[in-house]
Amino acid sequence: MSRTGELIASNVALVEQVARLIRSFDQREKARLIQLVPELRTIRPEEANLPTMQEELMSHFDSRLARHPELRSMQDRDLFVGGLTVAAFFALPEAEQDRVWSQAHAEAEREVGGYEQPVREDVLFAR
Amino acid sequence: MSNPSEKMCYLLDKNIARYAIAGLRYGRLRPLTREELGTLAFWRMMEEQNASIFISHVSLHILRRLVRYAEVRALLDAVDVLWPTRYYTRWTRRLQETTGLTREDCAQIALGSFGSSSDGRILGCSTWLPTTSRSLQATAITAMRSIDVFMP
Numbered sequence: 001m002s003r004t005g006e007l008i009a010s011n012v013a014l015v016e017q018v019a020r021l022i023r024s025f026d027q028r029e030k031a032r033l034i035q036l037v038p039e040l041r042t043i044r045p046e047e048a049n050l051p052t053m054q055e056e057l058m059s060h061f062d063s064r065l066a067r068h069p070e071l072r073s074m075q076d077r078d079l080f081v082g083g084l085t086v087a088a089f090f091a092l093p094e095a096e097q098d099r100v101w102s103q104a105h106a107e108a109e110r111e112v113g114g115y116e117q118p119v120r121e122d123v124l125f126a127r
Numbered sequence: 128m129s130n131p132s133e134k135m136c137y138l139l140d141k142n143i144a145r146y147a148i149a150g151l152r153y154g155r156l157r158p159l160t161r162e163e164l165g166t167l168a169f170w171r172m173m174e175e176q177n178a179s180i181f182i183s184h185v186s187l188h189i190l191r192r193l194v195r196y197a198e199v200r201a202l203l204d205a206v207d208v209l210w211p212t213r214y215y216t217r218w219t220r221r222l223q224e225t226t227g228l229t230r231e232d233c234a235q236i237a238l239g240s241f242g243s244s245s246d247g248r249i250l251g252c253s254t255w256l257p258t259t260s261r262s263l264q265a266t267a268i269t270a271m272r273s274i275d276v277f278m279p
Binding site: 050051053054057058060061064065066067068071072073074078080081086090094097098101102104105106108109111112114115116117118119120122 | 141142145149150151152153154155157158159160164167168171184185186188189193195196197198200201204205210211212213215216229230231234243247248250
């Protein structure tokens with residue numbers, strides 16, 4: 001199993017352990033749990049199921065993500081672009097993500113601007 | 128300079144690179160958006176067709192700073208880079224003068240015509256410029272058709 005697959009499997013096992021623990025709670029303890037984790041009220045389980053096509057695609061890309069074991073996946077607190085963390089950037093509305101991403105490209109364009117690569121005599125035109 | 132490349136070549140719009148990274152990051156955590164899902168499906172299809180996928184040299188400049196993340200490295204492993212060649216800057220400026228697009232969008236279109244692969248063996252990309260922006264797609268097609276007029 002890939003590293004990503006192992007992480008997913010360990011998370012699934014952890015959730016099942018927590019579920020067993022919660023089932024052992026009395027009503028008062030369960031009510032306290034909802035007070036402490038209010039977002040539980042807003043979750044609709046059917047939305048947590050991933051579409052089959054997405055599951056298949058992710059299985060395809062798991063091996064790509066595991067190809068460099070020295071690298072790790074992005075975490076919410078990691079820096080991304082525009083001085084934003086991964087969580088902050090991807091929580092932005094689409095138009096705002098587009099704006100920040102475009103701004104990063106505009107700055108990068110200024111940094112690399114002016115470079116022109118010579119063309120080989122035997123260059124092939126793309127189809 | 129008249130032989131076509133054997134492979135189909137696709138230049139990814141900068142936002143497609145973003146959707147690919149988001150798709151890899153969140154694909155196991157939540158249902159992906161249509162754009163994220165479409166990007167990953169396109170990527171897999173291109174691999175199956177043994178096509179060449181390119182990003183711009185500008186996108187590379189940004190992604191190099193993020194290459195410590197597995198999602199970014201996976202994308203960089205799958206793509207080559209189109210580097211600007213002669214006429215790129217002039218064509219970018221001409222497009223900017225004649226379209227309502229931003230400089231970055233015009234530069235992307237110009238790169239699709241006057242960019243070469245890292246090894247310098249391929250010039251330009253196919254007429255496809257995968258992007259979710261319809262105005263960018265339309266302008267890219269028009270621009271590619273009018274290159275003959277522009278070329279000295």
